Amino acid sequence: MQVAIVGGGQLARMLALAGWPLGLRFAFLVNEGDDTRSVEGLGRVLKCEPGLEPSVLYEALGRPVVITVEKEAVDTGLLEQLNAFCPVHPRPDVLRVCQNRRRQKLWLESLGIAVARHRFAHDAESLRTAAGELGFPLIVKAAEQGYDGRNQWRLADPSALDRFVGQPATGDWVVEEQVPFLREISLLAVRSAQGEIRFYPPTENRHVNGVLRTSLAPAIDLPEPALQAACEKVRQMLERTQYVGVLALEYFVLEDRLCLNEVAPRVHNSGHWTQQGSTTSQFENHLRAILGWPLGACDAKGHAGMVNILGTDAPPDALLSAAVTLHLYDKQKRPGRKLGHVNVRDDDRAKVEAELQRLEQRLGGG
Ligand SMILES: Nc1ncnc2c1ncn2[C@@H]1O[C@H](COP(=O)(O)OP(=O)(O)OP(=O)(O)O)[C@@H](O)[C@H]1O
Numbered sequence: 001m002q003v004a005i006v007g008g009g010q011l012a013r014m015l016a017l018a019g020w021p022l023g024l025r026f027a028f029l030v031n032e033g034d035d036t037r038s039v040e041g042l043g044r045v046l047k048c049e050p051g052l053e054p055s056v057l058y059e060a061l062g063r064p065v066v067i068t069v070e071k072e073a074v075d076t077g078l079l080e081q082l083n084a085f086c087p088v089h090p091r092p093d094v095l096r097v098c099q100n101r102r103r104q105k106l107w108l109e110s111l112g113i114a115v116a117r118h119r120f121a122h123d124a125e126s127l128r129t130a131a132g133e134l135g136f137p138l139i140v141k142a143a144e145q146g147y148d149g150r151n152q153w154r155l156a157d158p159s160a161l162d163r164f165v166g167q168p169a170t171g172d173w174v175v176e177e178q179v180p181f182l183r184e185i186s187l188l189a190v191r192s193a194q195g196e197i198r199f200y201p202p203t204e205n206r207h208v209n210g211v212l213r214t215s216l217a218p219a220i221d222l223p224e225p226a227l228q229a230a231c232e233k234v235r236q237m238l239e240r241t242q243y244v245g246v247l248a249l250e251y252f253v254l255e256d257r258l259c260l261n262e263v264a265p266r267v268h269n270s271g272h273w274t275q276q277g278s279t280t281s282q283f284e285n286h287l288r289a290i291l292g293w294p295l296g297a298c299d300a301k302g303h304a305g306m307v308n309i310l311g312t313d314a315p316p317d318a319l320l321s322a323a324v325t326l327h328l329y330d331k332q333k334r335p336g337r338k339l340g341h342v343n344v345r346d347d348d349r350a351k352v353e354a355e356l357q358r359l360e361q362r363l364g365g366g
């Protein structure tokens, strides 16, 4: 059974690695110039050429039974066209909303979900107006092409704003207040084509310079009523949009409430711990979901953590120990780039925390 994935990075790799034991075969649709080393050997890699007929593309992808994505920056128009040949999950209209921060914010607000105070801006004047209304410190985020903290700027005070507006004349920005959060968590939900919904336990995430550094699950000491309300909202979102696949939601945790930072319509870095820490990994469940198969249990087996390997290629023997599992993506080394991750699992939470610390020290700043 053939599955096509748009994208050829580490998420595509880990989806394929989870699918092979299920008897699935894969094709990857990538852009000219993409580094596709992560998926080499795991299936056909096809370069998307402009003007290619969708029917030709569908054939070249090996007549997949379903098409899915591993990233936000996808051509949703093309996916709409491919939808005539086989299901595309998640739905292209949902991908279109999620891939643009402005559209995503409007969508979340329309669902009555609490997000950071924000304004939309497109030039120096509207940026200044936004700053006047929100106050400092601020975070300016490009509406599109932002990931791993890229294309976002932290403005501490009016002079930082002056420097910023002195550079780009125009843009498409979402300007956000800097939320004074206590912690960050993510929720990973999965809905199958049959309508079955499951949630993984919440994951606590720590970011450094806007990039995910470590995750630990299950997150503890959360404001329970706020968490229950958030899960209920997510359930409604999934049902109303007929969403199929894994959906990741990143939240800021405040004293007794949650504030939704952003939504990713795909498997997510903060769910990598599920490869060793849950009965069914997020990758396998995403595949089961898009194929309309029964979902697997989303439990946490004791406590699980993950550390990202950013930009450094520490030798495996420096990272491995009895409690850890190493995942390398075979990508070209670049400063700060996600090259792999290490998963830790143990029944004792303190041991997982200690191991995460050890690994972080070994890996250095990246
Ligand atoms: N409004 C905000 N207030 C406080 N911190 C924020 C805010 N927005 C973003 N951050 C911090 O920066 C991190 C990255 O931001 P965000 O998730 O918006 O960017 P991203 O580029 O999509 O990152 P990723 O792809 O890793 O999820 C957040 O996890 C959080 O730590």
Ligand SMILES: [Mg+2]
Pocket: 250, 262
């Ligand atoms: Mg994020």
